[in-house]
């Protein structure tokens with residue numbers, strides 16, 4: 191599933207091809223992909239708009255429009271945005287196509303139809319409740335320490351909570367906890383200052399490294415040009431099979447379920463609480 195590094199890659203790779211272009215048409219193969227407003231309003235507002243910028247907040251892509259409104263896209267489990275030159279065959283799983291000037295088009299590919307688009311006046315209605323961005327300079331070990339204070343939820347669950355920190359999902363939560371040598375079930379508030387520092391460092395390190403590798407294509411994620419990312423080749427515990435060995439100590443990696451999410455860790459490197 192696309193997480194911060196995948197969405198950041200999509201943003202970075204679309205930016206030079208999309209910004210400054212006008213939307214000339216919209217094809218919807220699956221109207222359920224438009225969450226807000228109505229399909230008619232969505233279409234009539236977007237056609238003719240110039241895309242003036244793209245940003246990322248958490249796992250959301252935020253397209254600024256010349257009207258001052260904002261198009262927000264969430265790829266959810268299986269979404270990709272594919273940049274094509276018209277005329278192009280729609281991808282088998284294309285749910286929407288934004289047609290752009292100069293023969294460009296953006297195909298929203300989404301096998302499981304879980305992705306969402308919103309057109310809003312005020313983006314904070316959608317992204318306003320997100321926690322801090324873990325790669326921003328303001329996100330320090332002290333920020334993390336403060337967030338963790340008195341929290342009794344398992345650290346894995348906190349890392350997945352988008353109102354706690356934005357952008358981290360199942361893969362990078364497992365990778366960060368492994369790198370920090372912290373058991374996924376440790377209650378957040380019990381981490382020592384040294385562990386908080388290690389976790390802060392591990393979060394930033396795994397996310398930057400994954401961005402450098404253009405995201406992880408474990409399943410259905412593609413970069414806008416159709417290529418896969420390679421971040422998953424560096425995964426130490428995420429997406430392992432039970433019985434795979436820890437790359438550090440050789441102990442079999444274990445799988446547990448935390449808040450309904452399969453969670454992989456090394457019982458020796460990440461000892462029990």
Ligand SMILES: [Zn+2]
Pocket residue numbers: 436437438439440441456457458459460
């Ligand atoms: Zn180990």
